[in-house]
Amino acid sequence: MSAYALANVRSVELCPDIVEYLERIQGTMDPFGGRFIFHGGEKEVVEGSWAQDLILIEFPDPESVRGWWNSPEYQAIKHLRTDHMAADIVLFDTLPRDYQVGETAAKLAKLM
Known part of the structure; x- marks a missing residue:
């Protein structure tokens, strides 16, 4: 079951420390099988607003x-990142393949 690190990047100061961080991060991820899925690229906002950048690592x-x-x-x-970037970061697991949202809805309905 895959797991992810997701960063909502609110601001970043482009500087030599950030470049060094980017040069070195893949080497820290490789022993754990990590790979970038999304790294601050183009996104289509289809509802609401979104000014921040996203980073998703699987x-x-x-x-x-x-x-x-x-x-x-x-x-x-x-520290190369945290000294120059404001971000919210979460780690999360995926749901089981057999997850059914209807079951969650039924449990919530019983609570009402």
């Missing part, structure tokens, strides 16, 4: 995304 499983996030290798470069 990992093969929940243990891998958490292992990467907590790894000494990533922690060693993290």
